[in-house]
Amino acid sequence: MAEARNCPTCGSMFNYTGLREVCPTCAQTEETMYENVYKFLRRRENRAANIDRIVEVTGVTQELLHKWVRKGRLQPALFPNLGYPCDRCGALTSTGKICDKCTEEIQADLQTFDAATELREAIKAQDRGTYYARKERG
DSSP states (O other): OOEEEEOTTTOOEEEEOSSOSSOHHHHHHHHHHHHHHHHHHHSGGGTTOOHHHHHHHHOOOHHHHHHHHHHTSSOTTTSTTOOEEOTTTOOEESSSSSOHHHHHHHHHHHHHHHHHHHHHHHHHHHHSOOOOOOOOOO
């Protein structure tokens, strides 16, 4: 079911069907820009171009480049200097929402938290000693 939305690029109204986030006119413009970028990157001497160089030569915005890398249209395996910013620190990454460094930091923090939780539980268990009553035989 289509839903009426404003295009984030040009502001015009369009029917959003879940396939594209922009209106058909802007989608066609983006597709033309993508073809220009892809032609530029396909040349052997340009495969190692960084994002700033691609923006300078083709005129495409960094946001569009990041969007295409996120969606898998431009693959970092083929073009090693492409990526998109990490949601946590802003460093370039090519997989997931956060970079490898942030992933390691979060995992280390989780391990520290788990260790602290286990220590608290061990201390509580130790303080909660069980006492057994002994029956005297008479």
